[in-house]
Amino acid sequence: xxxxxxxxxxxxxxxxxxxxxxxxxxxxxxxxxxxxxxxxxxxxxxxxxxxxxxxxxxxxxxxxxxxxxxxxxxxxxxxxxxxxxxxxxxxxxxxxxxxxxxxxxxxxxxxxxxxxxxxxxxxxxxxxxxxxxxxxxxxxxxxxxxxxxxxxxxxxxxxxxxxxxxxxxxxxxxxxxxxxxxxxxxxxxxxxxxxxxxxxxxxxxxxxxxxxxxxxxxxxxxxxxxxxxxxxxxxxxxxxxxxxxxxxxxxxxxxxxxxxxxxxxxxxxxxxxxxxxxxxxxxxxxxxxxxxxxxxxxxxxxxxxxxxxxxxxxxxxxxxxxxxxxxxxxxxxxxxxxxxxxxxxxxxxxxxxxxxxxxxxxxxxxxxxxxxxxxxxxxxxxxxxxxxxxxxx
Numbered sequence: 001x002x003x004x005x006x007x008x009x010x011x012x013x014x015x016x017x018x019x020x021x022x023x024x025x026x027x028x029x030x031x032x033x034x035x036x037x038x039x040x041x042x043x044x045x046x047x048x049x050x051x052x053x054x055x056x057x058x059x060x061x062x063x064x065x066x067x068x069x070x071x072x073x074x075x076x077x078x079x080x081x082x083x084x085x086x087x088x089x090x091x092x093x094x095x096x097x098x099x100x101x102x103x104x105x106x107x108x109x110x111x112x113x114x115x116x117x118x119x120x121x122x123x124x125x126x127x128x129x130x131x132x133x134x135x136x137x138x139x140x141x142x143x144x145x146x147x148x149x150x151x152x153x154x155x156x157x158x159x160x161x162x163x164x165x166x167x168x169x170x171x172x173x174x175x176x177x178x179x180x181x182x183x184x185x186x187x188x189x190x191x192x193x194x195x196x197x198x199x200x201x202x203x204x205x206x207x208x209x210x211x212x213x214x215x216x217x218x219x220x221x222x223x224x225x226x227x228x229x230x231x232x233x234x235x236x237x238x239x240x241x242x243x244x245x246x247x248x249x250x251x252x253x254x255x256x257x258x259x260x261x262x263x264x265x266x267x268x269x270x271x272x273x274x275x276x277x278x279x280x281x282x283x284x285x286x287x288x289x290x291x292x293x294x295x296x297x298x299x300x301x302x303x304x305x306x307x308x309x310x311x312x313x314x315x316x317x318x319x320x321x322x323x324x325x326x327x328x329x330x331x332x333x334x335x336x337x338x339x340x341x342x343x344x345x346x347x348x349x350x351x352x353x354x355x356x357x358x359x360x361x362x363x364x365x366x367x368x369x370x371x372x373x374x375x376x377x378x379x380x381x382x383x384x385x386x387x388x389x390x391x392x393x
Contacts, residue, residue, distance in 0.1 A: 010035040010102065011337065013130040014123050016111045016141060019046065020085070021298025021315035022134035023092035026103050027064050028319040032326035034130075035102045039123065041110035045093065050085025051161060052196040052206045055309040060316050061088075064323070065095040071199050081197030082206065088312075090199075112140045118292030129337060131294045132322075134315075137283060137303035145291040152281035152303050155359075156367040156375060158213045159280055159306060160251065162266060164273030166195070166203040173264055177205065180265065186258045188212055188366055190307065193262065205265060208306060210366045211254065214375040218279050247275050250382040257382075280305055282363065284356025289348040290341050297322065302352040305359045307366075314355050321347035 013029050015022045018040025026036045042049075058069050058076055069076040069091055076083070096103045114131060116122035121131040133141050137152055166174060184191045190210040195203055247270055255266050269275050283303035289296045298315035325344035329335050367375065 011129040012127075013037070013132060014039065014121070014126070014128045015132045015134055016123075017134035017136060017298075017300070018042070018105055018107070019134065019136070019298070020088060020092065020312050021300075021318065022132070023089065023096060023105075024064055024316050024319035025132045025134055025297050025322055026096055026105075027092060027099075028323035029130075029132075029326060030096070030099050030103050031323055033330055034326070036104070037123075037126070037128075038096075038103070038105040039109040039111045040105060040107050043108035045089075045107070047086045047090040047093070050089070051163065052082040052084060052194055052204070053088065053309075053312055054082045054192075054194055055313055056083045056088065057313055057316070060313070060320065061091070064316065064319060065092065067091075067095055071197065072201065081203065082194040084196055084198045084204075087199045111135070114141060114144055114294065118144055118294045121293055129293060130341075133294065133296050133300045134298045135300055137281060137299040139296075139300040141294075142296060142300055144294050145288065145296055146286060150283075150286065152283040154215045154218075154372070155280040155282050155305065155363045156212060156215075156372040157280055157363070158211050158218075159278045160207075160209040160211060160247075160275055161278055162207040162209075162269035162273065162275040163196075164205050164265070164269045166205060168272040169205075169268055173268065177265060180262070184259055184262070188368060189254075189258045190366060191259050191262060192307075193265070205269075207262070207265065207269065209255070209259070210307070211378055212367045212375055213279070214377055215372070217377050217379075246277065248379060250379045251275075253382045254378060280363070282356065282359050284352040284359065286349070286352055289345050289352060293337070293341070295322075295341060295344070295348075296352075297348070301348065302355045303359075304355050305362050307362045308355065308358050310355065310358075314351050317351055318348055321351070 011034050013034050013036050015025050015036060015038045018038045022038055022040070026038050029036050061069055071080055071087065093105070096105060111123060114121050114123065116127070121128050123131065133139055133145070135141060142150060180193050181195055182193060192208045194206050196206050197203055255263050281303055282305065284301065286301070289301050297318045299311065301318070302314060304311040304314070322344050325340045328343055329337065329340040
């Protein structure tokens with residue numbers, strides 16, 4: 001007699017995208033009686049990739065994993081420093097490794113199209129009862145739910161993200177930076193400075209500077225790599241010195257004029273770490289988060305300004321809402337998968353709309369009032385400023 005593996009009797013889900021939202025969704029489904037395939041385009045694990053997260057609601061993550069979140073041998077807390085993306089990814093991934101009978105994570109598997117129909121989706125010739133799209137803000141598959149016209153819109157500003165290991169700083173600067181962590185504002189310009197605490201004991205200074213920038217500059221400097229997903233996990237390099245910074249001449253002038261006290265740290269990031277531009281896009285003003293058996297989760301449903309600090313947190317909330325919906329399915333024989341997805345949609349859609357509204361609110365602080373088409377290139381702005389100063393002299 002042939003014994004059928006228990007996983008073969010479970011409803012089967014595919015998750016496209018193995019970042020934080022995708023792994024969280026995998027855990028939510030595995031908790032509620034699903035077998036899951038996660039397809040991640042990166043050929044390797046993401047434990048050494050990404051940048052920092054300022055806000056992590058530890059109890060929500062622990063509710064999902066049913067494991068304590070430990071950092072540096074104690075329960076993780078914000079008092080230790082901001083959180084490293086790679087550590088959070090590993091926290092979720094290690095939990096999924098305990099469920100290898102029902103959850104498989106396939107690396108090096110970019111999924112650029114769904115086959116079948118939204119009611120009966122197919123990936124790699126495999127029929128799935130559900131496909132969760134967690135493939136990021138520039139999702140290649142979102143159109144299956146929202147149509148071809150649903151795309152992120154440029155927000156009018158670029159965040160220049162910098163990082164440098166504390167161990168690489170001169171001793172005098174380490175002392176001077178002791179109390180520099182915070183948010184600094186100067187008109188429409190913001191700079192956030194955080195110290196990130198990696199689980200391996202490394203401390204990293206991170207900085208994000210928000211600069212109003214016309215969209216034409218993005219193509220000019222080839223800053224639009226986010227749009228093809230190539231920098232989804234961009235931020236802190238594996239060794240923090242492998243990735244050349246791309247810093248135009250005007251950027252130093254910008255920091256000198258707007259945030260002079262941060263120039264020594266910025267110079268160290270240029271010399272010993274990295275600084276990279278990240279154009280900001282917004283998405284989330286939508287009318288649904290699923291169609292048939294295809295569901296949007298995380299950045300695929302809501303692309304937020306980093307200034308909200310809750311983009312990753314909202315992806316975790318999405319996963320918890322998905323778990324709640326599937327628990328109803330487990331407990332009620334009269335419910336169908338479609339009923340459960342309708343239940344999820346109430347919360348998932350609310351998350352997307354609320355985060356979009358918050359993003360639009362904070363983004364107004366980083367651009368001049370008026371039409372984004374009239375934005376002046378920072379290079380032109382500081383060239384004009386420098387020319388005026390020379391004439392005055």
